[in-house]
Amino acid sequence: MDHRPQAWGRPRDDVYGAYDASYLHTNGPKTATQSPIVTGTSVIALKFKDGVVMAADNLASYGSLARFTDVKRLRPFLSTSVVGFGGDVSDMQFLDRHLTELAIDEAYEHDNTSSSSETPATAGQLNAANLHKYLSKLMYRRRNSFDPLWNQILVAGFDSSSTPFLASVDLRGTTFTSPSLASGFGAMLAQPIMRRHAATEEDAAKLTRDEAVAIVRECMKVLFYRDARSLDKYSIAVVTRDGVELSEEEQLEKQSWAFAERIRGYGTQTV
Numbered sequence: 001m002d003h004r005p006q007a008w009g010r011p012r013d014d015v016y017g018a019y020d021a022s023y024l025h026t027n028g029p030k031t032a033t034q035s036p037i038v039t040g041t042s043v044i045a046l047k048f049k050d051g052v053v054m055a056a057d058n059l060a061s062y063g064s065l066a067r068f069t070d071v072k073r074l075r076p077f078l079s080t081s082v083v084g085f086g087g088d089v090s091d092m093q094f095l096d097r098h099l100t101e102l103a104i105d106e107a108y109e110h111d112n113t114s115s116s117s118e119t120p121a122t123a124g125q126l127n128a129a130n131l132h133k134y135l136s137k138l139m140y141r142r143r144n145s146f147d148p149l150w151n152q153i154l155v156a157g158f159d160s161s162s163t164p165f166l167a168s169v170d171l172r173g174t175t176f177t178s179p180s181l182a183s184g185f186g187a188m189l190a191q192p193i194m195r196r197h198a199a200t201e202e203d204a205a206k207l208t209r210d211e212a213v214a215i216v217r218e219c220m221k222v223l224f225y226r227d228a229r230s231l232d233k234y235s236i237a238v239v240t241r242d243g244v245e246l247s248e249e250e251q252l253e254k255q256s257w258a259f260a261e262r263i264r265g266y267g268t269q270t271v
Contacts, residue, residue: 036088036150038062040073041229042186043084043154044219046194047164047179047204048212051240052156054082055216057223058248059231060089066231074235076244078103081128081157082237083135086183087171088150095135095149102126102134128157128165128239132175140173148172152183156239164204164239179204182219185227190219209238221252 013019038060045054060071068089075083075096083099085092106126126134132155142148148171159165167177179201180194197215198204207215216236223230232252238245 038089042184043086044182044186044190048207053212053238054156055236057231057234061229079243084154086152091149129159132167136169136175
């Protein structure tokens with residue numbers, strides 16, 4: 001190696017020949033990453049009478065390897081909304097930094113204009129409905145640039161009329177709203193459970209906070225049992241008119257697979 005500081009890390013030209021950088025030059029079109037490597041799985045959310053509850057596990061998988069077990073995928077925004085990220089973790093980190101800058105700008109703009117009588121859910125202008133619209137435009141623009149952000153995002157909070165709000169947007173900019181939402185395998189495994197209790201807005205309006213949290217916890221248990229890319233450690237957030245309550249160190253019950261000892265008829269077990 002050439003140990004001169006101006007050429008650290010490069011092979012010596014007098015030994016290996018001059019470095020050929022021609023492969024870096026191309027006349028083809030601009031390309032962007034089209035294959036996420038480190039990804040997060042399901043994010044689930046459910047409306048209830050006074051707000052929205054959202055949950056996501058803390059696992060980021062490197063392909064099929066459960067590599068990173070402490071990746072938080074729920075982000076509070078301005079103490080009024082929660083954003084949940086499924087999909088590519090690097091794109092999630094980019095969006096997280098972008099939303100942090102947006103929150104700082106929004107807080108400065110409304111710091112002197114918000115009255116003391118306003119609750120966290122109504123202070124300022126960028127509520128959950130506006131935040132979801134902003135993210136949908138951002139995702140659609142990146143899609144039109146053929147450089148999409150490989151995420152499915154859930155936004156929970158309140159709209160301008162202080163009504164519980166829950167909506168999603170994917171990498172194509174497609175938006176959807178429902179009393180319950182889920183990304184990844186949660187769309188197949190958790191949605192039937194949540195829809196059993198809140199198939200319509202009227203059903204969701206009858207749920208109490210404790211009932212909604214219990215339903216979401218049950219869904220996280222099912223996902224841990226059934227989704228190979230999930231983890232028993234998860235984050236859960238509850239958004240109400242009083243603000244956001246976020247717990248990032250929740251865990252399912254111990255010995256979750258103890259029931260396997262009672263299974264008979266497979267392997268070398270004897271009945």
